[in-house]
Amino acid sequence: MKKITVSLFLIFLLSTVSYADKVKYVFLFIGDGMSASSEVALSLFLYGKTKQLFWNGFPVQTYMTTWSRTAYVGNYDKDNFNEKNGYDTETAGTVPYPYYRTDQAEEYFRKSGATDSAAAATAMATGVKVYNGSVCYDKETEKNIPNIVDKINKKKEYSVALITTDNFYSATPAGFSSHNVNRRDYKKIASEILLQTKPEIIVGRNKYEEINTLARLNGYYYLEPSDITEPQVFSLTDKKIFLNLKKYYVPQPVEDFSTDSFKYGDYKFSDIVLFATKTLLQKNKPFFALVEVCDIDKANHKHVYTKMLGGMYELNETVKSIYDLINSKSTDMTFDNTLIIVTADHSTGMLRFREKLRKGELPFTFTTKSKKTTVVTNRDISYKTDWHTNELVGCYCVGARSDILKKYINKENIMDNTSIYKILNEALFSN
Numbered sequence: 001m002k003k004i005t006v007s008l009f010l011i012f013l014l015s016t017v018s019y020a021d022k023v024k025y026v027f028l029f030i031g032d033g034m035s036a037s038s039e040v041a042l043s044l045f046l047y048g049k050t051k052q053l054f055w056n057g058f059p060v061q062t063y064m065t066t067w068s069r070t071a072y073v074g075n076y077d078k079d080n081f082n083e084k085n086g087y088d089t090e091t092a093g094t095v096p097y098p099y100y101r102t103d104q105a106e107e108y109f110r111k112s113g114a115t116d117s118a119a120a121a122t123a124m125a126t127g128v129k130v131y132n133g134s135v136c137y138d139k140e141t142e143k144n145i146p147n148i149v150d151k152i153n154k155k156k157e158y159s160v161a162l163i164t165t166d167n168f169y170s171a172t173p174a175g176f177s178s179h180n181v182n183r184r185d186y187k188k189i190a191s192e193i194l195l196q197t198k199p200e201i202i203v204g205r206n207k208y209e210e211i212n213t214l215a216r217l218n219g220y221y222y223l224e225p226s227d228i229t230e231p232q233v234f235s236l237t238d239k240k241i242f243l244n245l246k247k248y249y250v251p252q253p254v255e256d257f258s259t260d261s262f263k264y265g266d267y268k269f270s271d272i273v274l275f276a277t278k279t280l281l282q283k284n285k286p287f288f289a290l291v292e293v294c295d296i297d298k299a300n301h302k303h304v305y306t307k308m309l310g311g312m313y314e315l316n317e318t319v320k321s322i323y324d325l326i327n328s329k330s331t332d333m334t335f336d337n338t339l340i341i342v343t344a345d346h347s348t349g350m351l352r353f354r355e356k357l358r359k360g361e362l363p364f365t366f367t368t369k370s371k372k373t374t375v376v377t378n379r380d381i382s383y384k385t386d387w388h389t390n391e392l393v394g395c396y397c398v399g400a401r402s403d404i405l406k407k408y409i410n411k412e413n414i415m416d417n418t419s420i421y422k423i424l425n426e427a428l429f430s431n
Contacts, residue, residue: 023400023427024286024337027322028124028420030172031315032117033297033348035391036096041305041351042312045253048359050098053312054320055342055396062409063095063392065416066120066346070132071113071390078129083416087390094412096392098353106384109350114388117297118183120345120417121175125149127421135171135189136179144179148424149197152288158428159200159287161276162193165248165269165314166294168204169193169211172345176290187211194218194242200283201276203243215242225267228275237282243272250295250310255362262313269293270318277322281331288428291318300349303383305363308351315342323398335399339427343420344393350384357381395420401427 031038043052067086069076074085084090091108093100115123116132123129125147126136136145152158162173169190171183177199178192190211193199195218202220206212216222220242228243249265273291280287295311319342326333357363363380392414397405404426408419 022286022430023339025333025339026288026424026427027338027340028288028290028424029315029319029340029342030121030124030290030292031296031312031342031344032166032172032292032294033300033346033388034312034315034344034393035300035347035349035351035389036394037098037347037349037351037353038296038300038308038312039394040098040353041357042309042316044357045309045360045362046313054316054323055394055398058340058342058396058398058402060397060402060405062395062405063414064343064395064419065414066115066123066344066393067113067129067390068115068119068123068132069129070119071115072129073112076129086416087392087414089412089414092390092392094392094414096347096394109389109391110384112390114390115346116183116388117171117345118175121172122147123417124345124420125176127418127425129418133183134181135174135183137181139181142181147176147179148421148428149176149199149288151425152428153197155429157286159280159283159285160197161201161203161280161287161289162199163201163203163273163276163289164205164292164294165245165250165311166204166292167206168202169206170204170294172292172294173204173290190214194220198240200287201241201243201280203241203245203272203276205245205248212242212244225272228272236279241276241279243276245272250299250307250314253306253309253313253362256360261360262310268317269314270321273318274321274325277325278331281333288424293318297345297348300351300383301386303349303386305351305378305381308349309362326399337400339397339399339401341395341397341405341420341423343395343417345417347389347391347393349386350389350391352382352384353380354382355380 040050043050065087072086092105118135119130119132126145136147164173169186174189177197178189221239223243224246251262251264254261293315299307363378365378404423408415
């Protein structure tokens with residue numbers, strides 16, 4: 001009996017040591033197209049001053065470059081390249097607008113190339129720079145590039161959740177879960193995710209009925225937001241879940257100088273993420289969750305300031321909901337075993353402020369009509385492009401082993417997006 005007791009103790013001790021440096025739960029939140037200007041916009045609307053968003057209080061913060069092979073100036077050699085050819089700090093600055101602005105920097109952002117979401121997601125998921133348009137695929141060697149989820153699946157120690165307000169086969173989730181020369185090969189990407197990657201939970205939109213059928217045929221329990229009830233958290237522990245995000249709309253800001261009012265649609269994305277998280281926790285297995293809000297990017301492309309605010313608010317509230325769940329001590333998640341990273345894949349729209357907006361204030365617009373055209377003019381803000389820009393984006397970290405991030409920050413307080421892969425790899429697999 002004594003030998004058995006000692007043996008059990010040694011097994012426990014060894015298992016404790018093997019997980020001592022690993023993180024049990026990892027959340028990577030990505031605000032698609034979330035520029036520093038987008039962050040400032042929501043902070044001003046909610047609080048009347050900058051840097052007041054939930055993640056602005058995280059202990060580890062930096063700025064991040066996002067350039068891709070397409071945006072790189074000159075010939076790129078992965079073993080010997082000049083970072084300044086990807087992002088030129090001498091011209092563009094070491095902090096983003098609105099904290100730094102010169103005519104030279106503005107001209108640089110208008111003219112320089114920029115990543116797309118596919119190349120950005122690939123960089124974060126693989127640590128490799130690729131050309132725009134591909135997900136985890138090297139166009140020069142014509143070979144797939146293994147990503148962090150491939151490694152997770154190989155080692156089988158963690159569950160995976162892909163959660164997005166976009167189609168689940170769109171560029172960002174695809175970059176963490178598939179390989180394709182063409183990011184728009186949607187059905188093939190969806191099939192790879194469902195048949196090969198097989199995340200434990202998939203949350204996102206889907207416009208193909210045959211993909212819904214494919215999910216069901218391959219063991220996924222199909223849900224829509226209207227189907228969700230709290231008891232399901234306990235009844236779905238043995239099932240893979242495919243939650244089709246039907247009828248989702250970002251909340252809309254309501255101009256009010258006394259409150260931070262947002263009007264919601266049928267449901268909150270934060271509630272969906274909480275449902276997915278609680279379901280994962282019931283499976284009693286460590287997990288990696290990718291959580292993306294795509295609507296910031298879509299709004300910035302179309303210069304729809306209010307929709308951008310809605311997407312930003314949804315991301316802010318979703319991050320806060322997970323932080324609060326950890327703090328509640330109602331689960332086994334703690335800040336000693338859970339890592340939260342919040343960042344963006346790139347900047348979109350080149351939003352600029354003409355006037356500082358007050359708390360609860362939306363930009364003032366007026367419309368000029370003629371026989372041939374209708375021009376909407378914005379007095380308080382402007383957009384300089386309808387595409388992505390090569391501006392720095394924020395990166396924020398809290399929780400278990402958050403200090404890993406500091407290893408990859410250079411002397412200018414900047415890191416590259418390929419470092420996200422290195423951080424995830426170290427957090428998930430270090431012994």
